[in-house]
Amino acid sequence: MSTTDRDRVTGPRLLRGLAIRVLAVAVLIGAWWAVAEAEIWPPLFVPPPADVWEQLLRTSTTHDGIRGYSGYLLIEHLGVSLRRIGLGSAYGVAGGLVVGLLIGLVPTARALFGPAITFLRTLPPLAYLSLLVIWFGIEEEPKIWLLLLAALPPVAVATADAVRGVPTDYFHAARSLGAPAWQLPWRVALPAALPEILTGVRVAVGVAYTTVVAAETVNGVPGIGGMVRDAQRYNNTAVVVLGIIVIGLSGLLIDGLLQHLQRRLTPWRGRV
Numbered sequence: 001m002s003t004t005d006r007d008r009v010t011g012p013r014l015l016r017g018l019a020i021r022v023l024a025v026a027v028l029i030g031a032w033w034a035v036a037e038a039e040i041w042p043p044l045f046v047p048p049p050a051d052v053w054e055q056l057l058r059t060s061t062t063h064d065g066i067r068g069y070s071g072y073l074l075i076e077h078l079g080v081s082l083r084r085i086g087l088g089s090a091y092g093v094a095g096g097l098v099v100g101l102l103i104g105l106v107p108t109a110r111a112l113f114g115p116a117i118t119f120l121r122t123l124p125p126l127a128y129l130s131l132l133v134i135w136f137g138i139e140e141e142p143k144i145w146l147l148l149l150a151a152l153p154p155v156a157v158a159t160a161d162a163v164r165g166v167p168t169d170y171f172h173a174a175r176s177l178g179a180p181a182w183q184l185p186w187r188v189a190l191p192a193a194l195p196e197i198l199t200g201v202r203v204a205v206g207v208a209y210t211t212v213v214a215a216e217t218v219n220g221v222p223g224i225g226g227m228v229r230d231a232q233r234y235n236n237t238a239v240v241v242l243g244i245i246v247i248g249l250s251g252l253l254i255d256g257l258l259q260h261l262q263r264r265l266t267p268w269r270g271r272v
Contacts, residue, residue: 029049032046032048032049033048033049036048036049043237044235044237045237046237047237047238047241051238052238052241052242052245054238055236055238055239055242056074056242059073059074059077059227059239059242060073060074060075061073069227069230069231069239070221070222070227070230072221072222072227074224074227074242074246076222077221077222077223077224077226077227078224078246078250080222080223080224081212081216081223081224081225081247082250084140084143084144084147084212084215084216084223085147085205085208085209085212087144087147088143088144088145088146088147088148088150088151088208088215089147089148089151089204089205089208091144091148091151091152092147092148092149092150092151092152092155092204092208093151093152093155093201093204095148095152095155095156096151096152096153096154096155096156096158096159096200096204097155097156097159097190097197099113099117099152099156099159099160100155100156100157100158100159100160100162100163100197100200101159101160101163101185101189101190103117103156103159103160104159104160104161104162104163104164104189104193105163105185105189110160113156114160117152117153117156117157118153120149120152120153121153121154121157125146125149125150125211125214125215126214126217128146128149129142129146129214129215129217129218132145132146133218138218138219139219142215142218143215143216143218143220146211146214146215147208147211147212147215150204150207150208150211151204151205151207151208152204153204154200154203154204154207155197155200155201155203155204157200158196158197158199158200158201158203159193159196159197159200161196162192162193162195162196162197162200163185163189163190163193165193165196166188166189166192166193167192170188170192171184171188171189174187174188194265194266195262195266198258198261198262198265198266199262201258202255202258202259202262205254205255205258206251206255209247209251209254212224212225212247213225213228213229213247216229217229224243224246224247225243225247227239227243228240228243228244228247231243
């Protein structure tokens with residue numbers, strides 16, 4: 001199939017997929033509006049879309065002398081949370097790559113670190129948040145550490161499993177071509193395992209994002225999770241729903257960017 005023919009097929013397919021997504025969102029909003037109008041539950045439990053829209057406008061501007069929410073605009077809350085997620089995920093991914101390579105290539109490291117990674121992966125974030133606060137205080141450090149510890153295990157597990165699945169012929173071929181042993185993890189194992197590692201990175205970033213509300217329960221304002229937590233204390237359900245929507249939409253955007261990066265870095269995936 002030529003490039004022109006492929007574009008003719010892909011164009012309508014993309015438009016159809018976009019139309020389905022828009023229709024799904026419209027149906028969801030319509031169902032939300034209908035439930036709110038029917039007052040099956042009080043507005044405190046299910047605020048109408050109009051209330052959430054009003055809070056979007058209020059938290060995004062200076063209204064009646066009040067700037068945003070708790071003195072910060074919505075975009076500023078989101079920006080602070082994204083910075084925390086970016087730092088925690090970056091440290092977690094880097095640590096997960098190193099630990100995963102060790103577990104996948106060195107049997108002794110597998111025996112040492114494997115149980116610890118499994119133990120950490122099964123713990124809910126709130127289980128060790130209090131300990132991190134005791135160790136690092138209530139500023140940025142415990143939040144970054146919490147997101148790091150949330151992001152590290154998925155990358156470590158994905159990297160270890162992917163590296164163990166690399167055919168030994170790849171290593172033998174590299175050695176026969178003169179590659180030193182210390183270069184094999186970076187020149188052979190990582191490139192061959194890259195598709196699975198990138199899938200682990202996507203999972204890790206998603207886990208870090210779902211952990212942001214827990215990370216920002218302590219001194220989390222500014223921060224989108226801290227905003228949600230603070231609004232929950234005052235039964236401001238419209239702001240809580242707004243925060244959830246913002247977290248979900250930004251999470252979808254980040255995952256879409258990661259998928260695009262995955263396709264660019266591993267274009268052969270699914271074609272061999």
